[in-house]
Amino acid sequence: MIVVTAITELTSHRKALPSPVGLVPTMGYLHEGHLSLVRQAREECASVAVSIFVNPTQFGPSEDLAAYPRDLPRDLALLEETGADLVWTPTPEIMYPPGYQTWVDVEEITQPLEGAMRPGHFRGVTTVVAKLFNAVQPDRAYFGQKDAQQAAVIRQMVRDLNFPLEVVICPIVREPDDLAMSSRNVYLNPQQRAAAGVIYRSLCAAKEAFLAGERDAAKLKRIIEAVLASEPLARTQYVSCADPTTLVELESVEDKALLSMAVYFGKTRLIDNMILGE
Secondary structure, X not given: OEEEOOHHHHHHHHHOOOXXXXXXXXXXXXXXXXXXXXXXXXXXXXXXXXXXXXXXXXXXXXXXXXXXXXXXXXXXXXXXXXXXXXXXXXXXXXXXXXXXXXXXXXXHHHOOOHHHHOOOHHHHHHHHHHHHHHHHOOOEEEEEOOOHHHHHHHHHHHHHHOOOOEEEEEOOOEOOOOOEOOHHHHHOOHHHHHHOOHHHHHHHHHHHHHHOOOOEHHHHHHHHHHHHHOOOOEEEEEEEEEOOOOOOEOOEOOOOEEEEEEEEEOOEEEEEEEEEOO
């Protein structure tokens, strides 16, 4: 496994990789969710590249960039074990040199949900992902379904800007108690960690209602909200039932629907989702 920092090094080693090349963009502090993306890329591609970059432009003023967990030696050991061929670890100065002023802004699909709660977040995400795509030139790029809006936004950007690659969205990986794996889970204290299982239970309750014939989006959301409200440590920020592609809120679920939410446990904000009708 080759580890590079400079773009010139990346370009040189990228040319030597057999195609197709799969890229797994990460912010590091890897868990099984990230590694599942690397494994799928390993199965489907001749070469696997991984980027590790804690992107400062997707953090809001109230979000603590400095506190984001980091452990590069551990990450590199996990990636070597999982079968990555090339790891790129650029610095903020490489990605955003002095005088930087170019941004990629995907419009309508970034406005609701996470975009409404975290203004400017997706501009940072789409800009850095576009830069990763340009630098690595992958044939496929792998993202997790846990960040459902991010996945939809990146697919929109790839379509709109004609990036010559396939976006592959991989299933959510969950802990034994079904909490979606996230780097932020480490912030939960034991009581909060035990309480966080209510998120998945609320999604399953809505799915059961859907399978029993419920199609009213407002009623499905109320089911989720009621389950979340049963947990005293959970503080719901939003619950959504939207079109999985456009993220427009639905009145009725005719085909597929993306159920999603953001919930606080103490200061830790967790997101999760489920697609109905698949």
